[in-house]
Amino acid sequence: MSKIIKGPNTRELMEQMVQESEHLSINDRRDFLRKGVVAAAGIAATTFAGRSISAEINPANLPPNEPAWGKQLGHGVVEQPYGLPSTFEKQVVRRTVPWLTADSIASISMTPLQDLKGIITPNGLVFERYHGGVPQINPDEHRLILHGLVERPLIFTMEDLMRFPSVSEIKFIECPANGGMEWKGAQMEALQFTHGMLSCCEWTGVPLRVLLEEAGVKPEGKWILAEGADGAHMSRSIPLEKALEDTLVVYAQNGEMLRPEQGYPLRLLNPGWEGNTSIKWLRRLEVGDQPWYHREETSKYTDLMPDGRARKFTFVQETNSVITSPCPEKPLVKPGFVEIEGLAWSGRGKIKHVDISFDGGVSWVPAKLKGLVLDKALTRFSLVTKWTGQPWLLQSRSVDETGYVQPTLSQLREVRGGNSIYHKNSIHTWKVAPTGEVTNVQIT
Amino acid sequence: MFKLRDTRTSLIALGVGVSVAIMGAFSHAEPLGLGETATEEQIAGWDIDIRPDGKGLPDGRGTIEAGEALYEERCATCHGLFGEGEGRWPVLAGGQGTLKDERPTKTVGSYWPYASTLYDYIRRAMPFTAPRSLSDQQVYDVTAYVLYLNEIVEEDFVLTKESLASIEMPNKDNFFVDPRPDVKNTRCMDKCADPKKLMIAGTLKGITPVGHFVEGADAPAASHDAQMEKEREEEKLRKAHITGEALSTQHKVKAASLSELALAGKATYEGACKVCHGSGLTGSPKVGDSDAWSARIKKGMPQLLDHAIHGFSGDTGVMPPKGGRVDLSDKQVEQAVAYMVESSQ
Incomplete structure (x- = not known):
């Protein structure tokens, strides 16, 4: 287990910041952006149902009982000539943001990275x-x-x-x-x-x-x-x-x-x-x-x-990374052992290192690269640690084989401003609340 | 530098995985003889691209007058009568001098570096619902008109092969080749920032689609973009109020009174029909516009359905078979028609 927080001062400060941020709300984002005043938002009190588990559990299927599927036969071969995921995985789908484009015919949908394992995306x-x-x-x-x-x-x-x-x-x-x-x-x-x-x-x-x-x-x-x-x-x-x-x-x-x-x-x-x-x-x-x-x-x-x-001709996708677990869709559920996982990639070659910060980028610890580390491919990283209910400001930072280090948002904004639309590869922050809830924040 | 044989030689010199003609192995140095020679005729049919120097332009003569009529018929539903853009469809004109603003308006006139791009794009992809339906001559006309809307050419301008390549776009010199990597972070491990100075900003409430978090929740439409659109709508209404102009407002689709058949058609409508019937594109009856629909409904559902499935040419526009979505089943079309009819009574 790595020593996560480097000294009580940092930790106290961070707890204070997180606490303060709970009480602030943003009414006018543009004002807020213009003034450069930073506050943390009132986060939507959304519960992350995903696949809701507790309501659907039938105790008759739990030990010591023999579950229903152990007392009957299932369907035979080629009933599904092209296999499909389990019906219990129906929440694992592509999704779109309707307000992004004028019509779904010329639009984009996103991959549910929060539900995927390894580095291969199913077709x-x-x-x-x-x-x-x-x-x-x-x-x-x-x-x-x-x-x-x-x-x-x-x-x-x-x-x-x-x-x-x-x-x-x-x-x-x-x-x-x-x-x-x-x-x-x-x-x-x-x-x-x-x-x-x-x-x-x-x-x-x-x-x-x-x-x-x-x-x-x-x-x-x-x-x-x-x-x-x-x-x-x-x-x-x-x-x-x-x-x-x-x-x-x-x-x-x-x-x-x-x-x-x-x-x-x-x-x-x-x-x-x-x-x-x-x-x-x-x-x-x-x-x-x-x-x-x-x-x-x-x-x-x-x-x-x-x-x-x-x-023009901004072809290459520079190195980027994000923590996929925990994330807003996959909050921390209980204190104890936790594997922080994520994905890193670079359009310039292989991933060399990924570091993780628990305190908003003040201190960093190296993560382990898991499985295949390939040229211009997703690379999975992991860090096993313990969560005791303390707030975290979780970040990941990748370094590719050219030595290029994933930049902070401030570094990108300083050079590129806020209207470039494309190629935002900055370090991303998830705020983990003492409840385990994970929200998207930006640190500047 | 790009001579293939040279590249190959240097690769061999470096010993980088190049196949060598040994027993049974095959050298790529000689052509494999796969594929046929493409004929000039085959190439000509598909070679539709235009370059800034005018290469690729066909013969033709575009006028503002002809372009205006065509634009109003085929383009204005989405792009607005003056190129101002309807809803979230692209704004084509205006925006000069806004590129440094907090909300820049990137249009043909304010942003595009070359006029050739306009001809090329209209020819390859426009109008959105009927790509490749305009003749080369019509593309000249519409291109001329969009340039005119941007005050790049005068009313009497005639667009030809030669004149198009000679047009200088206002923003031409403001593009430069990617200079990245443009920022340099370091792999600092400790005391990398002053925690007292960290500023944390969260998200705005109600922007993220949350349909997958809570069953039945609607995706809220609030965002920087949506906010801009809302303000545009308000501004339009305000102007209309001043001028006494009648403005059609967004039609609300009533979900409460729909039949089961119609409800089943909602998804098909959203995914296939809305692109035209949501806005009245290409002369189609707009969902919620009871006047436009009543005459059609009077002719009876069987005829309406027949036209939807097999296509129909009317006075105001063309309905392609299944709206061009031949992958839809007849049943899906029937459901979608029911949805549109019931939402428009």
């Missing part, structure tokens, strides 16, 4: 983002055209593509707007909404480099335009360097063909880069000598700075 729970709804594509009628500055323009059927030697790689995919609702202040009282535009799968397909070699890129080729077949015909310009390095043309995820929401039958995957460069329902790749400056790389997915200028 049905991978976050969704699309701009014209999910197309239903017959793979026999799907084509990929590769043209532009190439020696030989090519058209591929799915069968052609699946004949190329394949690779399978575990990579995360994250929307650059993940956490974007929190730039100006804490808004979302749930891990699913603060960090859920994030998933990690084993992707199978062909390296784009191989397809480019097949077509023969002309020397003046520097950029590639990738385009979707859906009604939005999403398009992004990708530098050829990336395409040659690790971009994949993907047709399978986690062992089965892509889900329609993930681009069935074919998508691009740019590991470690903002999710929307990984064009879904991929139908066309054009090699050119300069970028195209399409809507999704000018009007959107550019980061507005305080001086009114904007960053």
Whole structure:
């Protein structure tokens, strides 16, 4: 067990801060933000039902009784030819924030990170983002055209593509707007909404480099335009360097063909880069000598700075981390042994360290990296400790193999202000109350 | 630098996993011969992209006059008559000088660096409910009109291949390449901050969707964005009050008196029909607008349902079969129609 609080002073101070924060409320957030006055909010007294346990327990199924399922037969094979989760897990679903977008057809849903284990996101729970709804594509009628500055323009059927030697790689995919609702202040009282535009799968397909070699890129080729077949015909310009390095043309995820929401039958995957460069329902790749400056790389997915200028081609998802247990959806239930767990990731490579703070970033202890530590993949961290009912200001801080340390929110805001929408990878804070309730707070 | 053969050579020199042609193994140096040569005709049909230098633009001649008529018919329901944006649909015009504000308004005129992007985007994705339905000529017209709404071109401007590429957008020079990493934190382990100076801010009450926490709870719509929208609505009402203009208010759907069939259709409506029937997009009858619906209801449910399932061209607009959502079953369409009819009587 690690010594958590470094000395009584820090601890007393923290308890006092938490106590004070309970009595303050915010009536006007904009005033509050403008004045830079910090108070803690009246937290919605929401109870975290999740799967409510106590009300549904039938003592007849508990020892010493033989439970009902031990006295009868269950259903046979292929009654569910495609298996589904237990009906008792029906709360584990993607969710959306209705006020975010004008319509659900061009919107986003988030992955329930609070309910997941390990580093792989099950296919049905991978976050969704699309701009014209999910197309239903017959793979026999799907084509990929590769043209532009190439020696030989090519058209591929799915069968052609699946004949190329394949690779399978575990990579995360994250929307650059993940956490974007929190730039100006804490808004979302749930891990699913603060960090859920994030998933990690084993992707199978062909390296784009191989397809480019097949077509023969002309020397003046520097950029590639990738385009979707859906009604939005999403398009992004990708530098050829990336395409040659690790971009994949993907047709399978986690062992089965892509889900329609993930681009069935074919998508691009740019590991470690903002999710929307990984064009879904991929139908066309054009090699050119300069970028195209399409809507999704000018009007959107550019980061507005305080001086009114904007960053373009902000491709990489810098290192980030979050504690997934406890979190608002998974509060601490009773004092005693507790495993603090979370996820860390970096678009620049592997995770090197993750540290945890219990006192809002004053002191830190190293966490253990669990299981696989892979390049540009989710990495799970863990720290076993004891909770005795003391308040915590829980944070995690990741360091990737380039040595880049996950920044604080103040550091990001100082450089980028509050209007950049994208790429908020700052250290996140959960406030753990003496009751075990966990709420989303920001520390500055 | 990008010559593939060079890259491969350097990889081999570094000994990085490159397959070598030994017994049974296959070298990638020679093409695998997979895929067919794409014909010019095949490429031409899909090659719809436009670049800032005008590459990709088809022939055409767009006028503000033709664009205005088309815009009002096909675009204004979502984007507003003057590009001001309805609801949360994108604002297209105005916003100049707001990029440093606490709430910047990013529009074609205030933010977009290139006019070519407008042609490209309208051509590939607009109108939202019927992408790729406009001719190249129509795209020229609408593009010209949106530029005019942004006061980037004059009323007599004619948009062509040449003139489009020569337009200088006001915000053109204000984009720069990603400079990240732009902040430098250190891996401090102890006394990293002064606890006395830590300031803790919580969340605003009632923003997080809590439907999954408490059964039956509604997702509250309060947020920075929602607040902005509310203020916009209030401002509209205020202006309307001053000018005596009649403004249609949001129709409230009454849930109390719905039949079982209609209630079953609510989810389908929300997920499939609302995009048009919630706002009257593309000339569709708006849910809650009893005038618009009564004439249709008079013709009887069987006909209404037939039109919904098989499609219909009316005086004011087009209903594609199942609203374009052919994945819906007839039953789901029937339920959704019941929901819309009962909510609009």
